[in-house]
Amino acid sequence: MHELGIVFYIIRDVKQAAEQNGVEHVSAVVMNIGEVSTIVPEYLTDCWRWAADKEEMLKGCELKILTVPAITHCDSCGEQYPTVKFGKKCPHCGSDKTWLLQGNEVEIKEIEVT
Amino acid sequence: MDKVKVIEIKKSVFADNDRDADSLRSELKSKGVYLLNLMSSPGSGKTTTLIRTINLLKDKLRIAVMEADIDSDVDAVKIKEATGIQSIQLHTGGMCHLDAEMTRQGLDNVMLEGVDLVILENVGNLVCPAEFDTGAVRNAMILSVPEGDDKPLKYPLMFSVCDLVIINKMDVLPYFNFDLEKCKEYVKMRNPRARVIPICALNGEGVEAFADWLLEEVTNWKQ
Ligand SMILES: Nc1nc2c(ncn2[C@@H]2O[C@H](COP(=O)(O)OP(=O)(O)OP(=O)(O)O)[C@@H](O)[C@H]2O)c(=O)[nH]1
Numbered sequence: 001m002h003e004l005g006i007v008f009y010i011i012r013d014v015k016q017a018a019e020q021n022g023v024e025h026v027s028a029v030v031m032n033i034g035e036v037s038t039i040v041p042e043y044l045t046d047c048w049r050w051a052a053d054k055e056e057m058l059k060g061c062e063l064k065i066l067t068v069p070a071i072t073h074c075d076s077c078g079e080q081y082p083t084v085k086f087g088k089k090c091p092h093c094g095s096d097k098t099w100l101l102q103g104n105e106v107e108i109k110e111i112e113v114t
Numbered sequence: 115m116d117k118v119k120v121i122e123i124k125k126s127v128f129a130d131n132d133r134d135a136d137s138l139r140s141e142l143k144s145k146g147v148y149l150l151n152l153m154s155s156p157g158s159g160k161t162t163t164l165i166r167t168i169n170l171l172k173d174k175l176r177i178a179v180m181e182a183d184i185d186s187d188v189d190a191v192k193i194k195e196a197t198g199i200q201s202i203q204l205h206t207g208g209m210c211h212l213d214a215e216m217t218r219q220g221l222d223n224v225m226l227e228g229v230d231l232v233i234l235e236n237v238g239n240l241v242c243p244a245e246f247d248t249g250a251v252r253n254a255m256i257l258s259v260p261e262g263d264d265k266p267l268k269y270p271l272m273f274s275v276c277d278l279v280i281i282n283k284m285d286v287l288p289y290f291n292f293d294l295e296k297c298k299e300y301v302k303m304r305n306p307r308a309r310v311i312p313i314c315a316l317n318g319e320g321v322e323a324f325a326d327w328l329l330e331e332v333t334n335w336k337q
């Protein structure tokens with residue numbers, strides 16, 4: 001299960017950041033998740049609930065997910081377009097010399113403490 | 115209500131692993147050990163290909179294999195019996211991939227004295243292993259003909275991190291709707307530098323090209 005593995009990395013990073021900031025309990029973790037990151041947000045939050053509640057510092061801590069839209073840049077015509085709708089081929093000029101500008105993020109944005 | 119304090123982090127969950135992988139790579143460089151990370155779907159022919167390749171190379175290179183099967187040591191035993199080389203089982207703890215830390219722990223169980231090449235047979239899956247740098251010098255993957263020529267389109271990340279794509283089970287090509295030229299084109303779309311080597315692990319055809327590639331890679335790494 002891919003998402004569960006990811007949750008363990010998030011927990012490790014959050015605990016480390018909390019300790020560095022002298023925080024005893026984290027109430028929410030905000031994630032930037034790219035549209036084409038292969039992460040399924042519902043699975044991620046389910047796995048999070050199960051794993052985070054096992055940690056004293058993260059009991060009841062909410063995982064908030066912000067979706068980062070996937071955008072592809074075309075080298076041939078210089079335009080940008082939504083990746084999910086058009087894929088690899090540029091809808092402006094038909095070229096496939098394109099690359100992903102953003103949208104594969106699996107990033108911890110911030111943590112909230114009360 | 116209590117006031118909420120926000121602490122900005124802005125850190126990729128892969129960042130620590132990427133750093134661990136880089137440090138493992140430079141350690142291996144100083145020891146003169148080449149690590150290859152071999153990935154694929156289950157049953158594409160990794161073990162069969164490795165046995166053929168190792169038997170071609172074992173007089174030229176000292177080789178060890180790490181097998182990342184989740185719940186058996188069948189492949190590790192098979193490789194040892196068919197080639198006589200050092201072959202160990204890696205425990206993934208049910209994980210869908212290996213990261214740099216798990217790879218390092220696996221290497222701790224390998225007798226690295228005099229070893230030139232370690233091949234890691236990763237967990238059989240085309241998604242998760244692609245996201246985690248194991249610390250290997252190169253990533254390679256095996257795609258078998260029955261899986262279809264459009265896999266590079268469906269699993270873009272996997273194909274963009276691999277420098278070598280082996281197309282296996284070429285003997286069954288007449289029975290499948292698999293276009294080798296098209297497949298090569300899709301692979302190049304993901305990684306223009308990627309080498310594509312068609313083989314048949316069952317009868318050994320083409321395996322020499324893979325062995326030559328490895329020998330050259332290892333020689334360059336040790337310089
Ligand atoms: N026809 C044909 N069959 C092959 C070829 N290479 C491997 N096989 C068969 O494919 C099956 C799987 O091969 P393995 O080498 O065990 O594949 P693997 O990728 O190591 O499998 P897992 O470790 O279980 O994921 C076996 O029955 C092999 O005999 C080939 O070139 N042609």
Ligand SMILES: [Mg+2]
Nearest residue numbers: 160161189235
């Ligand atoms: Mg195998």
Ligand SMILES: [Zn+2]
Nearest residue numbers: 074077090093
């Ligand atoms: Zn364009």
